[in-house]
Amino acid sequence: MGPNQAPLFPIRIFKISLYYSVFFYLFFLIFNTSFTIMGVDVGDFLKQYLGAFFGVYLTTTFKVFSVSLFLNTTLFTLVHLGFYFVTRKETKWFLLVGTVFLIQSLALFQSMIKFPQIYGEFFFFRYPSFAPFLYFLTDHISPNFLSIILALVCLVFLGILVINVYLYKTKESFFALIYVLVLTFVHIHGLYWIGILFLSLVLWQRDRYQNIHIKTYGFLFGFLMFLFILPNVWLTISSFRHSKENGKPPIFILSADSLRYDKIGYKINGESLTPNIDSFKNESFQFHDHHTTIPRTFPSWTDTLTGKYAMDHKIRDMFPSPDEKQRIGSSRYPTLQQILKKIGYDHFAIGSFAADIFPRANFGFDAVFAPNFNARIMTMQRTAETQILVLPFLLGSWFSGGMYLEELDGLSTWGDGDRLLHRFRSIVKERNFSPYSITYFSSVIHFPYTPAYPHYKRFTNHDYYGKYKYLKFVDPTESNLPNKAEISQIRSLFDSAVYAFDQEFGEMVGFLKEKGIYDDAIIILTADHGEALYEDVHGQGHGEHLRGESVTHVPFMIKFPKSDFKNIEEENFYGITSSVDLVPTMMDYFKIQLQSEYPGKSLLPILGEKSWKEERFVYAETGIWFSDRGDHFFQKQRIPYPNILSLHQVVPEEDYQIMITDPMYRETIAFSKHRSIQNSNYKLIYIPTREGVKFEMYDRIKDPLNQNNLYPNHPMASKMKEVLYKTVVKWENASLAGEYLIPSSISDINEN
Structure with missing residues (x-):
């Protein structure tokens, strides 16, 4: 006979969780709110925005608090269950609060070590006196160590639960098992509203779980197990709908924001920044003098995918007006994706924060797995960033999660590529050899240069403890040069970010080889623009000027299917090329007739050559100047x-x-x-x-x-x-x- 039956989720636990959630939400909202975005004070703008759209702000606040309340309530109920199944007594409130706070603190420390850039504003702009604590964590503690501790906490709790199920086999123990599985499923998929409804139902029903037949719990257990594997099952079933078509290979445009040409193969202490790209270039055609037409992301990608200049299609900055945006994808300016759609291709875009351009205009993608960018999302990000105790769970830095607030995908300080790679693998598994394209756009190299652990340590100075230890924003109003140690650290952060992208690139290429797709695919490596890193008077950033090689000179490599161009031995082309060459090259490959004149050239006729037979010129222009202040030369x-x-x-x-x-x-x-x-x-x-x-x-x-x-x-x-x-x-x-x-x-x- 088992122990006495009792409500597993008493109202007392919910009250403690509610008080805890309200206290910390308000505490961090008051003491951790900043009007600094990407290192720039935008206080006046946000105040004006919040006054004009106060309803949006209230909705944002309610959403962030709801997620926080669900996460806190989940932790409190699980901690309560753990203590209850061990002691069978009512646990003191301060012991519950202390345990939950300890778990959240461990998760926070683990997240701070893994993504210190996300917490950079807290430690360097708001409370710089606390920075030594962050230094201590990242210098002396591995996030894996804290992950093990947190995993042991989970295992102890699960062990207690399993032992109770095994020993007593009561409705109480079975209900607890179902309860934990539901909350786990909700957490993995970020379905916090379903979680709140479920917790409300359990709170309302109290001890009525005793009225459910024990066989029903078996059915619910099996159903939940099916839900856990359903995404993979559906992916497998869906893959049967797509088949290979001759002459229509999968296309992968793999790119990184701000990737400079001179960083490919660049060595530090004998170690290349790009070992995976180095291997790839030996199997591809490499165009060594390739230049972007405009060193800003939105217009650069528009030029690349339409094959037309920004001065023609009018997308010339990061903030196009409605009438400018609607020109993308029109009959006069079709994108490469729209052109290939007519011959049976489907198209997907995957990216982190700088890929927010893809949802903002009609580029012709069938699905975009990238963040959007608008004032509402900015407000959501600023609000969520204040709640540092729940932020690790929102980021999924341990034990899955990371899908509660899709707006956090647009954080400029979140350079983790794992979430992008997961989306890449899912699409490839489903589509296999069928006609489709993936445009993958990583932002890890874009300022503030944010590779996750351990990459941010790879080339940086371990003994540097200044404000640029983990990241460096571009302040367009600041024209004073950092000192030599700071410049060295900033360049090392950039190099570490390049290495991090190379690891992403290697993961993608390795996965394509594992699936047998690599040999039959078209794979393109490029970038939207480069980055100035204090060479001469060039400053830091991109788009403000055209001096030097660093802002327009980007890598460009194409690997065609193995059966194509196999008799061409020379794979290095040194003549000058432009980002507007991609569209005519791909149209030439697929034998699609040009419907209008393009400024670029197909590169197929010069494969096997080393340079142009005739003299060629390429065009570029600056982006928008974000600031009207400073002593910069431009x-x-x-x-x-x-x-x-x-x-x-x-x-x-x-x-x-x-x-x-x-x-x-x-x-x-x-x-x-x-x-x-x-x-x-x-x-x-x-x-x-x-x-x-x-x-x-x-x-x-x-x-x-x-x-x-x-x-x-x-x-x-x-x-x-x-x-x-x-x-x-x-x-x-x-x-x-x-x-x-x-x-x-x-x-x-x-x-x-």
Whole structure:
């Protein structure tokens, strides 16, 4: 005969959990709220936004608190069950609170070691006096050690539960088992509303679990086990719906934000930053002098996937207006995905925070597994980040989870690639050899350079204990250089992030080989732009200027199916190429006729060559300047306009997206852009200022940092200027006012 029956979830436990949740929620909301985003103070903007959309803020707060309440209540009830099955007595409230707080603290410490960047603002912007504690954790404790402790806590609890089921076989013990399985399922899938309803039902029913027949518990156990394996079962069944089609290989565009060309194969103490990419390039065609058309993510990807210049399709910054966005995917500007859709391809996008561009426009993907970006989501992120005791559970840094708030996928400080790789593997398992493409876009290399444990330690200085130990945001208003030790640390963080992406790349390629897909697939490696890292006067970041090689020069490699081009021995091409070459190359491969003129070239005809037979020029332009302050060289060489916080608007009709909608500002931004034309040897930069147009010309081979201006005396100067003007006049329909290029307005264009 078993022990006395009693409610397993008494109202007392819920009250303790509720008081605990309210106290810590308000405590952290008051003492851990910051108006700093990516290192920039946006307090005035957020205050204005919260006043205009206070209802959105209330909804956000309610959602975050609901998740927090569910997680806390789950922990309290599980701790209560553990004590109850051991002592059969009512546990003191302070013992319950202390145990839950200890578990959450251990989870927090584990998460801080694994993702210290996520907690960087807390330790370096809000409470820097606590930073030594973070140093101690990351220097001396492995997250695996804390994971083992937490796992042992779980095992002890499960052991207590299993022993009770085995010894007593009562309805009470069976109900407890079902109870734990339901909460586990809810946690894994982030279904907190179902969890709250389930807890409410249990609270309402109290001890009525005794009225359920014991055989019913067996049925419920089997049903829950089926739910746990259902995703894999469904994936297997779904894979039978997709089959291989000759001539239509799977396509994988694998990319990383800010990946510089010169980091491929770069060695530190004899160790390459990119061992997996190094192996891949031996099996692919490599284009060594490849350049992006614009070093900002949204317009760069639009150029790459439409094959048209930003000055043509008008997506020229990160905050396009509704009428600019709707041009993507139109009959005049179809994307590569939309073109291949017509021959039977399905398309998927996977990415972390910088991939928020893909849900914001019609790129032609059938499914996008990437975060969105708008003011509502920013508010959700800021609110959730304050709750540091539950943040580890929201991130899934231990014991699964991580699906409660999809908005957290857009955290710029969360550089963990495991969640992206899981999505990649799931799609590949389902689609196998069928016609589909995956565009994979990692943000781990984008500032603030956030590789997870152990990668952030790989190349950084163990003895450095400054504010850049774990991350470095770009502050567009700051023009003072960090000191030598800080610059070294920042570059080492970047290198560690490159290594982290290489590990992701290796995981993907290895999985494709394991599934037998690699040999038959088209695999493309590239990046949207590079990154300046304090070379000469170039500063940190991308998009502000076109000097040097670091911001536009990116890797570009293509591996075709093994049966294609197998007789071509030369796999290295050194002539200059552009990101707008991808679309014509793929259309050439699939024998799809071009419906309009493209500025890029198909690269298939030059496979096996080392360079172009004719002279080729490629175009690039700057992005938007986020700040109108600072002593940077480019701030002295520009036509000023207001900073980004003054330029943009939150548009409720567009799901609270942040956009630049004023036509005057959009045209000013376009008019003010620096532009360049370059060939394999020289680069010419067009710089409009209020004092007139200035030109800079550099020898790319002898002067890669662009320090010695050759304009106007070099023999190539006039020819390159002529090519630049012809290119802009042709593709932008620009006009001339003296030496100024006057961009066409979007209102002047007749859309087909």
